[in-house]
Amino acid sequence: MANTKKHKADFENHQFKSDWTDCFCFILPDHAKAKPTCLICMQTVVVCKTDNLKRHFNTMHAASFNANYPPESDQRKQKIANMITSFKHSVSTISKSTSAQESATAASLQISWYLAKANKPFADAELMKSCAVAMVSEVLRHDEKQKKTVVELLQQVPLSANTATRRVEKAEAISLAIDSSCDRTDREQLSVFARFFDGKTFREELLCLLPLTGRTTGEVIFTVLTQFFVKNGLDVVVEQHKGLVSRLSAINPALLAFHCIIHKSVLCAKLCGKMQETMDTVTRLVNFVHENSSLQHRLFRAMLDEISAEHKDLLLHNDVRWLSKGRVLERVCDLRDELASFLSTLQSQRAQEFKIFLIDNDMMGYVFFLCDIMSHLNCLNLQLQGKNHTVVDMYKAVEAFRSKVKLLEKDIQGRKLHFPRLREHCEKNNMGEDQVMQDFVSSLAKNFYECFECTPKLSSDILLFLRQPFSVSADGQWTAEAKKVWPSIDEAALQMEVLEMGTSDVLKAQHRDVGVKDFWINMVPQARFKNTRGIAMLLLTMFPSTYICESSFSSMNSIKNQDRNRLSNAHLDQCLRIATTEYSNVMCLWKAVWTFFRCTLLNNIITVQ
Known part of the structure; x- marks a missing residue:
């Protein structure tokens, strides 16, 4: 058969007919790419065809509208004329309001630009508005109507000193979270999120989603990021260093880089x-029940349903999902007897091997132990997950868990109060202590101590200052460490500010009533405590983990699913940006993120998996 192009309605160039307004109550608005709009419900029809308009009218409005306004009657013509007038008035009002607001914002931006170029103070913006109003009043003094209109428009231009300042101010620090994952088509996608302070709150927004081809080494990732920076007008210098962090540090020596806290905690609990x-x-065992055959899986679920078991199925293990191990073990422990009973009905050798495993008290002791210890690790993991966490929040959770592990290390050798499943199993089967379990808990405590004790450029004293600024001494070693974190800071002024802050009863009272972020954003004056607030805002800007990247990959797979696997990289980037943003307008999002990002790279923090 000969190849033929698909029929597309867009190519037919349908013209709107005037009699459709009388017949179906539709109108074609007077603007580019307008669609036929129903005057009754304001819904639009995509394709301008008689059948489409007729179908909408007959389905939605014909019965009631024709009964009240019979065809060809004067009442019908008058009603349609009134609806057209009302529609045009509404469109005109919205258009004028939007246009006036956009013009006022554009004028404000233009004035801020001229003030900055002329090195004038931002307080002069209000003076310029007053001058403009005075000029208009004099020039149009013989035309009161026009003068009133122009003066009202000028008064709408936002030109306060704070507004003019925000037009040109930049973020003092930018934090980047970088991670990569494969999409549905096995293309590696590099997710880069930016965290910055926008003047009111901290924002976490997608900066870019970059496709990676071939290998995903540090050199490849650095090259892709460099190309993105150059393409968007940010100059970078490439030097001969290996690895992403070392290459970025060569460009920006003040760069602070550290490993994702969640991934570090998972590595501390690595099994061996x-x-x-x-x-x-x-x-x-779980895979055998699930995947050996569909019939076998159905029979197992039918058995659980028949005996009204606590659960209806087993859970599959997935290394990518942080909570997977603990939940899989819990389900196997809860369904131990049901699994053994089901496996005894099967004739295969593998089924009998798994049955022996389930009835072996020594092996099941390890399963119960892993289930208990993983439940503690999952509690920590849940505390660390989520958006907008600060580095203080996550290190407090880790610090608390380190204390808990020390308790677990003693408890496993004694009453096992924090290992309920293992304790019940040991009491039931008269089992004693196991050295392998004790060694695992000891190794876990050691790993958490070593991994989170030695953090480059981020000591416990600096984190204590962020959380409890009144409990640190001004002449302590931590101010020298703060100088390493932020080289441009004035260490002498920082010590003086800490002393002054410690004598402020007002700040102490406010600190007790609000959270850490609210205290540093809203309570600490910028002009009075420039250095202390600066180091605090730098630390609060940090991405403590790459959780936001991991969660974005779930959105990415939902967007680029099996039915949309031909989605282009550019469209995937745009769709993911809209899906993950906290802004209500995507143009505002891009302008905000990129304006803050390209302004400065003096004090940046990068968090990688």
């Missing part, structure tokens, strides 16, 4: 030896 062998066996 007997524990890894036990987890692998549980995973194979």
Whole structure:
């Protein structure tokens, strides 16, 4: 058969007919790319065709409208004429309001530009408005109507000193969270989020989603980021360094980089030896029940439903999902007896091997232990997950967990109060202490101590200052460490400000009543405490984890799903930006993020997986 192009309605160039207004109560607005609009419900029809308009009218309005306004009657013509007048008036009002607002904002931006170019104070913006109003009043003094209109428009231009300042101010620090993952078509996508202070609150927004081809080494990622910076007007210098962080640090020596806190906590709890062998066996058992055959899986679920079991199915393990291990182990522990009973009905050798595993008290002791310890780790993980967390919040959670692990280390050798499943299993089967379990908890405590104790450029004293600024001494070593974090800071002035802050009863009272972010944003005066507030805002800008990147990958896979796997990279970037943004207008989002990002790279923080 010969290839033929698909029929597209857009190519037919349908023209709107005037008699459609009388017949179907539709009108074609007078602007570019207008669509036929129903005068009754204001809905639009995509394709300008008689059948489409007729179908809408007959389905939605014909019965009631024709009964009240019969066809060809004078009442009908008058009603349609009134609706047309009302529609045009509404469109005109909205258009004028939008145009006036946009013009006022544009004028404000223009004035701010001229003030900045002429090195004039921003307080002069109001003076310029007063001069403009006075000039108009004199020039149009013989035309009162026109003078009143122009003066009202000038009064709408936002030109306060604070507004003019915000037009040109820049973010003092930018934090980047960088992570990568494959989409539905196995293309690696590099997700880059920016965190910055916009003058009112901290924003976390998608900066870019960059496709990676081939290998995903630090050199490749750095090259892709460099190309993106250059393309968008940000000059960068490439030097001979290996790895993403070292290359970025070569460009910006003040760069502060550290590993995602969530990933560090997961690495601290990495299984090995007997524990890894036990987890692998549980995973194979679950996969055997799920995937050996569809019939076998259905029979297992039918059995659980028939005996009214606590759960209706097993959960599959996925290394990418942080809570997966604990939940899989919990489900296997809860359904231990049901699994053993079901496996005994199967004839395969693998089924019998898994049954022996389930009835072996020693092996199940390890399963119950892993289930208990993973429940503690999952509680920590849930505390660390979520958007808009500060580095203080997450380090407090980790610090608390380090204390808990020390308690667990003692408890596993004693009454096992914090290992309820293991304690019940040991009491039931008269089992004693196990050295493998004790060694695992000791190793866990050691890993958390070493991983989170030595944090480059981010000591516990600096974090304490951010959380409790009145409990640190001005002449302590932490001010020298703060100088390393932010080289441009005035250390001498910082010490004086800390002393002054410590004597302020007002700030102490406000600190007790509000959170850490609200205190530094709204309570600490910028002019009076420039250095202390600056170091605090730098720390609050930090991405403590790449959680926002991980959650964006879930959105990415929902957008670029199996039915939309041909979605272009550019469209995927745009769709993901809209899906993840906190702004209500995507143009405002892009302008805000990129304006703040390109203004400065003096004090940046990068968080990588």
